[in-house]
Amino acid sequence: MSNNESMHFLCSNCNSTYSIDTRIVHCINCGSLVEIRQPQPQLNGRALSGTEIREHWDARLRKYASKPHPYSSGVWRFIEAIYPELAHTNHSESEEIVTQLEGNTPLLYHRSVSDWAGVSDLRIKHEGHNPTGSFKDRGMTVAVTAAKLNGANGVICASTGNTSSSLASYAGTAGLKSTVLIPHGNISKGKLAQTVAYGASVEQVDGNFDECLRQAQKLSVKLNYQLVNSLNPFRLEGQKTIVYELLQQLNWDAPDWIALPAGNLGNTAAFGKALRELHEWGVIERLPRLLAVQAAGASPFAQSFEGGFTERFAVEPETIATAIRIGDPASYDRAVRSIRETNGYVTSVSDDEILATKKVIDESGIGCEPASAASVAGVKKLRSMGVIKSTERVVSVLTGHILKDLDMFQ
Numbered sequence: 001m002s003n004n005e006s007m008h009f010l011c012s013n014c015n016s017t018y019s020i021d022t023r024i025v026h027c028i029n030c031g032s033l034v035e036i037r038q039p040q041p042q043l044n045g046r047a048l049s050g051t052e053i054r055e056h057w058d059a060r061l062r063k064y065a066s067k068p069h070p071y072s073s074g075v076w077r078f079i080e081a082i083y084p085e086l087a088h089t090n091h092s093e094s095e096e097i098v099t100q101l102e103g104n105t106p107l108l109y110h111r112s113v114s115d116w117a118g119v120s121d122l123r124i125k126h127e128g129h130n131p132t133g134s135f136k137d138r139g140m141t142v143a144v145t146a147a148k149l150n151g152a153n154g155v156i157c158a159s160t161g162n163t164s165s166s167l168a169s170y171a172g173t174a175g176l177k178s179t180v181l182i183p184h185g186n187i188s189k190g191k192l193a194q195t196v197a198y199g200a201s202v203e204q205v206d207g208n209f210d211e212c213l214r215q216a217q218k219l220s221v222k223l224n225y226q227l228v229n230s231l232n233p234f235r236l237e238g239q240k241t242i243v244y245e246l247l248q249q250l251n252w253d254a255p256d257w258i259a260l261p262a263g264n265l266g267n268t269a270a271f272g273k274a275l276r277e278l279h280e281w282g283v284i285e286r287l288p289r290l291l292a293v294q295a296a297g298a299s300p301f302a303q304s305f306e307g308g309f310t311e312r313f314a315v316e317p318e319t320i321a322t323a324i325r326i327g328d329p330a331s332y333d334r335a336v337r338s339i340r341e342t343n344g345y346v347t348s349v350s351d352d353e354i355l356a357t358k359k360v361i362d363e364s365g366i367g368c369e370p371a372s373a374a375s376v377a378g379v380k381k382l383r384s385m386g387v388i389k390s391t392e393r394v395v396s397v398l399t400g401h402i403l404k405d406l407d408m409f410q
């Protein structure tokens with residue numbers, strides 16, 4: 001890629017390109033999902049080397065640590081790789097970035113969790129520390145900023161609860177209208193309460209998440225609202241920063257594995273893209289292996305992985321981990337690419353394994369919602385299978401806060 005190229009949409013299936021201010025999610029030519037092609041990060045018109053990128057982001061972390069500026073956000077700190085067109089310093093006056101200074105989540109260690117998983121160095125990247133209590137805020141700050149810049153009437157999503165809470169909150173900050181479609185009776189009361197309180201209009205659909213997503217796509221066209229599910233490429237740009245930030249916290253010394261829970265596969269897609277780009281730009285020399293973990297009752301991606309990705313499956317999803325109760329993941333193709341390029345692995349864990357792991361995480365004081373515990377349960381499973389070695393360095397991402405999903409305690 002040439003260095004003077006600017007950020008644009010690219011269809012990785014048919015290579016069509018589109019300008020960044022076109023409001024598209026699917027390629028007009030072939031219907032595949034589009035992604036954002038990022039040029040090598042630049043400063044004053046000059047492409048930076050991998051070392052310079054690391055130094056630039058480390059310096060910005062120090063400079064803006066406690067200032068009320070978008071660059072103190074753990075997403076916008078990495079603006080050159082997220083939305084380079086917006087990279088200038090006088091943001092506080094322009095207010096073009098819709099942010100709540102998300103990110104900056106801790107990288108934790110607790111011996112009991114590490115011992116439970118059976119590895120000596122298991123770090124926990126806790127995304128439940130975001131403003132609305134889940135990792136979704138990282139994608140939402142970018143997607144809502146783009147929707148506002150591109151003149152959308154409002155924003156819309158389908159959700160198992162966390163995306164809807166985040167969307168409602170960021171739409172409120174942006175002054176945009178918001179509508180969410182949720183599976184009737186199948187999201188936690190806390191997430192529903194949060195979504196309503198932030199001011200979204202809520203439609204309960206008789207059907208699962210996959211049906212909600214189909215309806216949300218249709219409604220987005222009818223209302224001229226921007227769809228901000230993880231199909232939206234800006235969401236993935238924001239979610240890449242989970243990986244950037246954890247690498248920065250590790251002094252850019254990449255771990256051997258990064259484990260995450262997997263539902264609609266937006267995060268799996270985003271993590272792979274983050275690692276691919278950092279590697280291409282020379283920021284990291286070695287790629288960690290991605291481990292995507294599904295709940296056994298909602299594991300079409302794990303099923304495909306077992307068959308070498310020769311077949312795509314859709315299932316009727318059922319699991320106690322409502323956040324990942326998804327049967328036909330939208331970002332399937334790009335998640336396959338993430339797993340292939342990182343020599344990654346996909347597995348599934350039972351509800352009993354999820355709950356037993358959640359208990360250990362909760363009692364360590366760290367705490368998380370059930371879906372999040374899947375990432376640590378998956379590490380334990382792969383360790384017992386001998387795929388992960390006890391000396392390998394692993395980071396598990398906890399995606400949501402302990403208070404997000406309490407329905408099982410009632």
Ligand code: F0G
Pocket residue numbers: 134136158159160161162163164230261262263264265266267268323324369371372399400
């Ligand atoms: N963990 C939590 C807590 C989630 O809320 C989600 C997704 C995932 C993991 C899976 O991430 O979809 O990128 O593979 N929740 C979505 C929602 C579907 O609507 O809140 P994914």
